[in-house]
Amino acid sequence: MILVLDFGGQYNQLIARRVRENHVYCEVHPHTMSLDRIREMAPKGIILTGGPNSVYQADSASCSPELFRLGIPVLGICYGSQLMAYLLGGRVETAPTSEYGKTEVTLRSGRSKLFAGVDTKTICWMSHTDYIAAAPDGFQITADTPVCPVAAMENEAENLYAVQFHPEVMHTVQGKVMLKNFVYAICGCAGDWKMDSFVRRTICELREKIGNGRALCALSGGVDSSVAAVLLSKAIGSQLTCVFVDHGLLRKDEGDQVEAVFGPNGPYDVHFVRVNAKDRFYQKLAGVTDPEQKRKIIGEEFIRVFEEEAKKIGAVDYLVQGTIYPDVIESGLGKSAVIKSHHNVGGLPDYVDFKEIVEPLRLLFKDEVRTAGRELGIPDYLVNRQPFPGPGLGIRIIGEVTEEKVRIVQEADAIYREEVAKAGVEGLGQYFAALTNMRSVGVMGDGRTYDYAIALRAVMTSDFMTAESAQLPWEVLQKTTSRIVNEVRGVNRVLYDCTGKPPATIEFE
Structure with a gap:
């Protein structure tokens, strides 16, 4: 396992996804995780993420310098690289020239394990105002740019590596090679984590968690909620009811298409309830132009409809949602900035009349959800559908709906x-x-x-x-x-x- 410590950047979950692409399990945890807990988890490697702060500010996110003496390989990315330099005696300053976007990085060492197979000049994605002005003692500078003297550095003897750029984003042309080198050549991971193991484990966990309880699945007909619904159906069978709320904000004819798949004449043996609530949602959205307010109104109204349907069905203990990683991070994970509230994350009302909300896909990215769907035997035409947001056309209409x-x-x-x-x-x-x-x-x-x-x-x-x-x-x-x-x-x-x-x-x- 690789452990990612979150310092508040926007690409934190993307790092985890890149690691998993190499069939290595990865978890993201807050930077405040204790050293004792880290030792207990015994990761093969640790990655420090980017973040919005300056390391030399008093209230900036930090970690114990002892982290670098655990004997576990560490890779610092962007803010994580600056923090490594700062805590180990280097110097971090405001850069004379900030770098944002695609930047040509020049490698200065041909023997770095991190950069094996990487071109001497390679395009990387930069996003920084501060920079490492001087590397700590024992570190070798392995890459630079015309305005960034320490674009990468390493202490090979201590297995400490740092890059100022973001190898996890697709704009860094050979970033996947770098992360693969870290996971395999430096951390020595085996690469035996596969999506089928996630599916089997999740079904068992859901069965154990829900027991004899009843669950209500918020079904939109999209990829995420469809995979969540099939996962639940395999775990608890007839204890699951799928409720499809047609809020009048779907694509043309989509409500009928969803019913054709999950309704009584569809291929799945689920209890399906369609609620036509168009007028109700339009009334709530009348006069509202702020996108965040629209999202929250739609999210709360979703929950209220589900609560009402649950009461008709009888006692329901769990609300199941198809929340995935990008939903979580864009709604504000830990110290990460809130980009937009997703109706099933940041848009939830303060009071929800269910024992618990279950989100079996919360740790997956979209492509991983599709892979899980194929493992579950869901037809390709469903698995490969393009994403459609929960708030629907409400957020594809600028201004009042x-x-x-x-x-x-x-x-x-x-x-x-x-x-x-x-x-x-x-x-x-x-x-x-x-x-x-x-x-x-x-x-x-x-x-x-x-x-x-x-x-x-x-x-x-x-x-x-x-x-x-x-x-x-x-x-x-x-x-x-x-x-x-x-x-x-x-x-x-x-x-x-x-x-x-x-x-x-x-x-x-």
Whole structure:
């Protein structure tokens, strides 16, 4: 096992995911974890994450210098590298020039275990205001940039390694090689952790945890909740009821599609309840424009609907949700900054009328959830569906949500997805249409229009923590634009979003 100590950065869970890609189990814990607990866990290696603070500030996240004397290999990343230098006698200062984004890093040593197989000049992702001005005694500087004298350093004798950049993000071209070197060549891991073991273990744990209790699964029909539902069905069978809340914020015809899969005529033997609550959600969202408020309203109303359905069913002990790692980290994990509240994490109300909330996928990334789904025998057409947020079109409509706006974005999105499918475009992580709050002047049939602009988005990503805008064929964008403007009443302009993540998020709100 590799232990990741969280110092509050945004990529912390992504580090764990990269480690798991090497079939090595990995857990993330707060930086405040005691040395005794670390010794008890006996990890093969420790990774210190990035973070938003400066190590020399009095209230900054820190750890005991004894951590570096446990005899366990340590890799410090970004803030973690600065903290290692600072605690071991090096010097950390505000950098004369900050580095953000893709940066060319030059290796200074050809014999570093961490950089075996890495090009002498390699592109890495930097994101720092401070830098290591002087390495501690016993450390060799192994990489630099024109403005960062210590882009990497190591004390091979003590198995201590540090990099100023982020090897875990896909923008660091050979980052996976570096992390694989750390896990295998430096930590000596075996690489025998597989997703099938997660599935078997989780089913056993759910069966033991729930016992004779009853569970209510919040089923949206998306990948995450579908995998969670099948996991629970295999663990507790008829003790599970799947409740699908149609909040009127789904994609076109999606409610009927979900019922076709999980309803009485579908392939799964589950108790399925569909609740048509469109009017209820629209009333709650009337006049609300702030995206965080919309998320929290939708999240609370979800819970209230589930509570009501649970009372109809009888005593229900557990609420099951398809929460996954990116939901957790973007809702604020430990000291990490809150990017947006997810309806099933940060959007939960203070009072929830269930004994406990069960989130069996909380430690998985999206690609791991898909792998688990295949292990469970879920059909590919379900497992490979592109993600759809719990708050639905409520966060793909900028500003107030109305029934008319929902109609517009549903129709535009259906056209967009149809044209992408017709063109056979592959490799997209997510693509959708969103309704901006911008209205502009246009001309149709020799007459003036003053209608909305639709924004199209398509990204390529494997982990949904970072993403790049997809370069869709111009013919696809042209055909989609023409159809939307001609077929969707209320739209006279179509835009394409070229922004990556970061700085944007994948969704619009």
